[in-house]
Amino acid sequence: MNDPTPTTATSFHIKRGSAEFRRTTLAMFAAGFATFALMYCVQPLLPVFASDFRVRPVSASLALSLTTFTLAGSLLVASAVSEAWGRKNMMAGSVIGAAFLTIASAAIPHWGAFLAVRALIGLVLSGLPAVAMAYLAEEIDPKSMSLAMGLYVGGSGFGGMSGRLITGVLADLAGWRIAIAGIGAIGLASGIIFTSSLPASRNFTRRTLSIRHLARSYAAHLADPALRLLYAEGFLIMGGFVTIYNYITFRLLAPPFSLSQAAVGMIFAVYLVGVGSSAWSGHLTGRIGRARMLPIAIALELAGALLTLSGTLWLVIAGIALVTLGFFASHTTASAWVGAAARGARAQAAALYLFLYYLGSSLVGSLGGFAWSSWGWSGVVTVIALLLLAGLALAVRLATLPSRRAEVM
Template sequence: MDRGSETTAERLEGGTPAFRRLNLALFAAGFATFAVLYCVQPLLPIFSEEFQVSAAVSSLSLSLSTGFLAVAMLVAGSLSDVLGRKPIMVAALLSSALLTILSALAPTWPILLTTRVMIGITLSGLPAVGMAYVSEEVDRKSIGLAMGLFIGGNAIGGMSGRLITGILTDLSSWRVAVGAIGALGLVAAVMAWRSLPPSAHFHPRRADLMDLLRSFAAHLSDPGLRGLYAEAFLLMGAFVTLYNYLGYRLMASPYLLSHSAIGAIFVIYLVGTASSTVAGSLADRFGRQHVLWAVIAVMLFGVALSLLSSLFAILAGIVAVTFGFFGAHSVASSWVGVRAQTAKAQASALYLFCYYCGSSIVGTLGGVFWASWGWPGLAGLVSALLIAALAVAFRLLRIGPSL
């Protein structure tokens, strides 16, 4: 590689055809990743009925995927340091799409869960690796736009995957719906293979387990980062648990909503796009530590609203929870990158590990509360998590301006 290839001018710049192709491929990759991961969430009541399993066991179709994703993500970034970014990303998209199609054909519950475990492992090659790819290949002035489209694809994919699944399940069956999501994943894999430019600024590194462990240990010794990791677990656990069992409540009497209507509720995710922007702007103005506790308080207010019997009040509560969650996640995740002085990728990987562990562990635990005490019990669990998150936020407030 000549010296010129290392200059900033050689990186992908906004407005060029290569940059547009990259953005299209990254958006499609982000869309497919979260569509595949979360398409089963509105199907939990159907799985309970078809496979004769409890709500908690049904939630394993999502919790196992996010749990194995959390663990695998800790090593996926390091693996891409050795093998390269684009090959890992394309392989992740292709394999997870094929596994999603296989899951639609699963004849038994254990086979369905096995495919979902494998999907979680294969998807780990997208989130962290995609961010590393953007930081290496895109001009500094254009990184924000490229990263924003990648993350935007995540949000819209998560919403659309649930919505498409709900509609197609009403029109046909859950198997057709999941198969369609897998087909979208295949399209995204082809787009990534054809449109993502080969890495021009990637330099392979020798895998060093001890360096990785030292980075993790250094981050975990920082009380500020430990607090942010706790927030990731608590906030995501509360958020996913509420959505996991909302369908059970609203499909039952007196609401009797259809699968399409349940899927349409996830359009509320669009509120998250606005709240992320608002929270980020407020954090720049008033400080992250002051904004974080406020948006968590908004989540608690939303949980309280959801206890009312009115469908309008329930939906208003879910809107408040969604607004607060995306605002809190935006503040906390960006805070990690500011707080970590070295090995920022590993610091972010630990945050995502805790984030998806919250989804996996609490998401399944919520099924026990739902089965035992109904929505009041579930709301009690979520409220306890948010009160703990609020306590951590106040502790971060006391740590000081070094955050």
């Protein structure tokens, strides 16, 4: 599991079609799957937490928001820490550690203690997303990079869907504690697959952690107007997306729909739409450019949110699917644009984007609970619409900035 420092100047890169490429992509798919399943498994259970622990919906949402909040803050230093600890070591420890914590959380009887463990899970999980892209960039042949990254993203999306769907179904059959323990066990198995499959780093060189250098990199990125807008976009689009998924369960479990927990869990299968939309948006962006693709994607997310106001179940499901399609397309476009617009230190540029992205998930995802308690679903959709309208305005502004030169690259 160790990451040896290369002893020669010759770099070895893993190429598509090789046994090591298959091992690497299997490992990264498993890691992405585990990370997002462990993170989002609680989302369909928020109404259950509100009932069992006798807390308000906004308090129930903390089961997810605290995880993404601690993950967001930790991302800013996790990539730098991996320079000293080693890529594989940090990723393996993140996945396996979070899996054990998830299993342990299923037995916790008190709400405060449960939230504390969920916050710790976010801290531990930060080592995976912060380091995965760096590992792939160092070890994979550039011509094979798109496929390797696509499989990692696909595993992440599939894990996010599976975590929501499996817990929804298991909670109906055996209770929420068994459901969370089951997801923890799946995450542990995925972590073992990751650790045994991923080749040791060959192109990694250990470096001393320098807070001063890290701070300088972040300051330089924040001085770029285009990057600042892209970071704000991450906050807005993720905030709207998570808020939909946090509170749609409350709506679907209540009249007039009155669905079972298992049925609500099955609806999360529309997440597969998002997994496919990442590839679709990447292809379309190559034809029309990021400056055009981003507002189109945000508009789709907004249209889906408005569609969920319907009192007809199939239209609500269609709205959730459209929100998912638009979100994945906008996130794919914005995150790729960050890499194109950054002038060096791209790992730190990506970390800042992910920080604002998960901060939006944490803050807006919980604040949406006040809208639900005060004004019902129309209040939630109003909050989301305001966020996405702001995102559209920023996308239009982004297209006029000098850094637009990078948008077709």
